[in-house]
Every structure is written in C-alpha cells, then in structure tokens.
Amino acid sequence: MTEEVLFETEQSRSRGEIAQYLRTVADKLDGDGRLSLSAGGESVEMDVPERPTFEIKAEREQESDGTELSVEFELEWDEGQEGGDGAGGELTIE
Incomplete structure (x- = not known):
C-alpha cells in the first residue's frame, strides 16, 4: 500500500x-x-461522495516528555466510488 x-x-x-x-x-x-x-x-x-466512511479515533500516546492525547476525524472513500457501508454502530457525539 x-x-x-x-x-x-x-x-x-x-x-x-x-x-x-x-x-x-x-x-x-x-x-x-x-x-x-x-x-x-x-x-x-x-x-x-454522498456516503464516505467516517472515522473518529481518540488516542493516548506515551512519549518521553509526557502523554499526548488526540482526537482524529477522518473521511475516507475509494477514488471514483461512493464510499463505505456505515458499519460499526450508531455514532453519538456530545
């Protein structure tokens, strides 16, 4: 890849x-x-596209100088295609 x-x-x-x-x-x-x-x-x-795959990831990374927290938002789709199937359960953001 x-x-x-x-x-x-x-x-x-x-x-x-x-x-x-x-x-x-x-x-x-x-x-x-x-x-x-x-x-x-x-x-x-x-x-x-109308239906891309939507990914949210929350991470904690231990580094030599401390801990780094992050939240990543990602839209992903195959070039020339309409996107993913939405599997993975209902998303809630509060």
Whole structure:
C-alpha cells in the first residue's frame, strides 16, 4: 500500500478557530461536498461522495516528555466510488 500526501498542515489554533474550520467543512458536506484546502503554497480540491466512511479515533500516546492525547476525524472513500457501508454502530457525539 502506497500513500501519497496531497495536502498537510499542522498549527496551534484556538478551540474557537478550530470550531470555525469544522463548521466550514460541515457546511461544505451539507452542500455540494466540494472541499478546497489551502495553506501557504499548497492546495487541493476534493469532491466528497454522498456516503464516505467516517472515522473518529481518540488516542493516548506515551512519549518521553509526557502523554499526548488526540482526537482524529477522518473521511475516507475509494477514488471514483461512493464510499463505505456505515458499519460499526450508531455514532453519538456530545
């Protein structure tokens, strides 16, 4: 399996700024599904299909200088296909 990173950015942001980015993504998903990502000289446009696979992962990593917690949100689909079957149970976020 070969992975090609099409776009990547990582910066410290306030919770409010992150919430605004997530709202923008949510609005795009509710709309035509077209996401345009850009930072610096990098950019990519993607058309999210109607039913992608949605993954949420919460992790704890032990590192030499302490413990790092993370929450990852991922949309995934096969290029040219409509996405996954939604298996795995009902998701609730509170």
